[in-house]
Amino acid sequence: MPGELFIAGDGLAAAYYGQPALTAARFPTHPRTGERLYRTGDHARYRPDGTLEFLGRLDSQAKVRGYRVDLLEVEQQLAAQPGVRAAACVVTGTGAAARLIAFLVAEEGGGPGTDGEPVPGPAALRARLGTTLPSYAVPSAFHTVAALPLTANGKRDARALLALAEEHAAGAGGGDADRAAASGRAPRTERESALARLWQEVCGTAVRSVDDDFFASGGSSVSAVRLVRRIEEEFGVRLPLSSLFEASTVARQDALLDRHVDTLLVPVRPGDGAVLVLVHPVGGHLLGYRALIDALPAPYAVYGLQAPPSGRLPATLPELAARYAREVAALGRPVHLLGWSMGGVLAAETARRTDLVQPLSLTLVDSFVAATDGADLDERAAAAGFFTDYLGQRDDVAEIAVPAGHPDPFGHLAATHLPREPADALRGLYDQYRALYRLLLDHRPRPLPQDCPLLVVPAERERPDAFGGLTPLHRHPAGLVPPGARVAPLPETHYSVVRGGAARRLAELFHTRTAKGSA
Missing domain, CATH: 1.10.150 (DNA polymerase; domain 1)
Incomplete structure (x- = not known):
């Protein structure tokens, strides 16, 4: 579990000379032993073998739409790109409007009008960063500057960078930097322009290219709901929320409006390796899987099962799972099944339809089932x-x-x-x-199938009575988890288990288990 690193011992200093407030902040006492500690500001964790791993500085950590981002890590990835000599990142806005902004300094001879290697454009940078960083850590805008602003003592001037970012957002700074930031494909049709306007309306930021990713542009689950509603009002087409995986840019969304068909199985991410099918939780959509999708190794091809509208739901959960089994069978490829929350129960019922699908593995993440027969909806x-x-x-x-x-x-x-x-x-x-x-x-839970490798991942910090009428699947008195299944709890809540660092640990658990199962 990552956290801040504290140190103690005989060699520890006593205080900051003449700075009592700073001393109080940096030299706390241990809550149990009373020992004097020093908070280093380093982000670290213990590996299973006892090695202490340094993860970066906490003062380089920032929150972007609820996700913790290590700015230093992003800057290092940017500085490693061809044509880039230095990079700095700042976060503008708060809450759902927070945006990660990058400033780049070109290699000598690589700026505009020179013969050196140019800084890659925004679309190329996003694509390259997307191979090593989660989508929420990929900057939503890139500005090329002659030099990074510094304070009088030679340190990076964070306030000046923030002011510069706000200047660019307001369109106030002319010149090459703005032209570079605005590079990318402009809307080519009236509908692309209308979609870009709707994106700007719901995200609160300008869409600089029809190839910009919705979530990288400031989109969230809340703004996704607004966008779907506004598209329906503007074009008379009701897109499912999960379509934002299949069509996450203005250009792709424009094409989707032409060929929209109601489908339960949607492509989420291409890959040339094993196929993973994610099954929706009780919300019926796939937005909660964003961090997990980002954390999965690149070779996985990812699909998602989204629920039909409420008016077209069958009468029972096994009937719905049978429909999903037919959708998965139509892929014609072996698949791994993974479900979070209700998705785990649906994935298990889908796996029972061995006449249609024989999954390579089955993973259930903090799934809940009915606690008693005949429970009323609260x-x-x-x-x-x-x-x-x-x-x-x-x-x-x-x-x-x-x-x-x-x-x-x-x-x-x-x-x-x-x-x-x-x-x-x-x-x-x-x-x-x-x-x-x-x-x-209404579904009477049954013991989980044993025909494939089974991974059960409970969220240890969630209350067993968190959801009315339901109980954690792994704690059901009927003993639903068979012997031989791997049960790997994570110290998370029901919602945090699929986001941030927990999503990365979940991806590692899944990948390790499936690789072992296929060996």
Whole structure:
């Protein structure tokens, strides 16, 4: 588990001379032993063999839309690109509007009008960084500058960089830097221009290229909901939320509007290796898997199963899983199945249809099942769960709860947490969430299949009674997890287990287990 590194011992200094406030901040005492400590500001973790691994400086850490990003790591990746001599990153905005901005200094002889190797364009930089960094750590804008601003004592001037970023965002700084930042493909048709306008409206930032990624441009699960609604209002086509994986740029979204067909299995990421199919959680979409998808090794080809609209859901969970099994069988390739939350239960039921699909492995991540027969749907719990699904993966969200006895739990939470979003626009999504929750409550859980390698990953920090009428699958009194399955708990909550560093650990667990199973 990564954390800040503290040191202690006989050689520890006593204080910062003449700086009592700094001394108090940097020299705490151990809460149990009372020993004097020094907080180093280093980010570190212990490896399984006891080796202490340095992960960077905490003062280079920043939050971008709820994800922790090591700016130093991003800068090092940028400086390693051809034509780049130095790089610096800053974060502008807060919450869902936070953006990661990069400044680049060209190699000598590599600037505009020279014969040296030029700095790659934004699209090329994003593509290259995307092979080593998660999507939330790829800058949403790149500015080429003659030199990085420095303070009087020669250190990087963070305030000047931030001011420069805000200048560029406002379109105030002319010259080569702006032309470089604005490079990329401009909208070519009226519809691409309209889509770019809608993206700017929901993300709060300008779309500089039709090849910009939605999430790298400031998109989030909340703005994705808004974008889908605005596209339907503008073009009369209701795109599923999960289409933002298949069509994550304006150009691809424009093409998708021409050929949109209702499909349950969507391509998420190409790859020339094994096929992984992700099964949607109770929200019915795949947005919660973003960090895990980024963390998976590049060779995996990733697909996702998204739920049909609530009006077209079958009567039982096994019937829905049978539809998914037919969709997976149509791929004509061996697959690994992975499901988080309700997705794990659906993945297990899909794996039972051995007449259609015989998965290479089955992974369930913090899945919950019905605790008792005939449990009623708790409307307060369902509404709170729905809004947590959309808002709970951010760190800046107030507690999501409904006062006891409130006559309209959904309306209360919509007005409290998404006041700018018309409640009716969310109602269809909530109806789907509610219908899937009902399917899960009505489903009588069965022991997990044993026909393939099985990995169960509980979130240790989640309360067993977190979801009304449900209980953690691995704790069910009927003993649903068979002997031989690997159970690998992670010290996370239900939502944090699929984001940030936990998503990387989950990807490692999955990859290790599947590689062993195929050996």
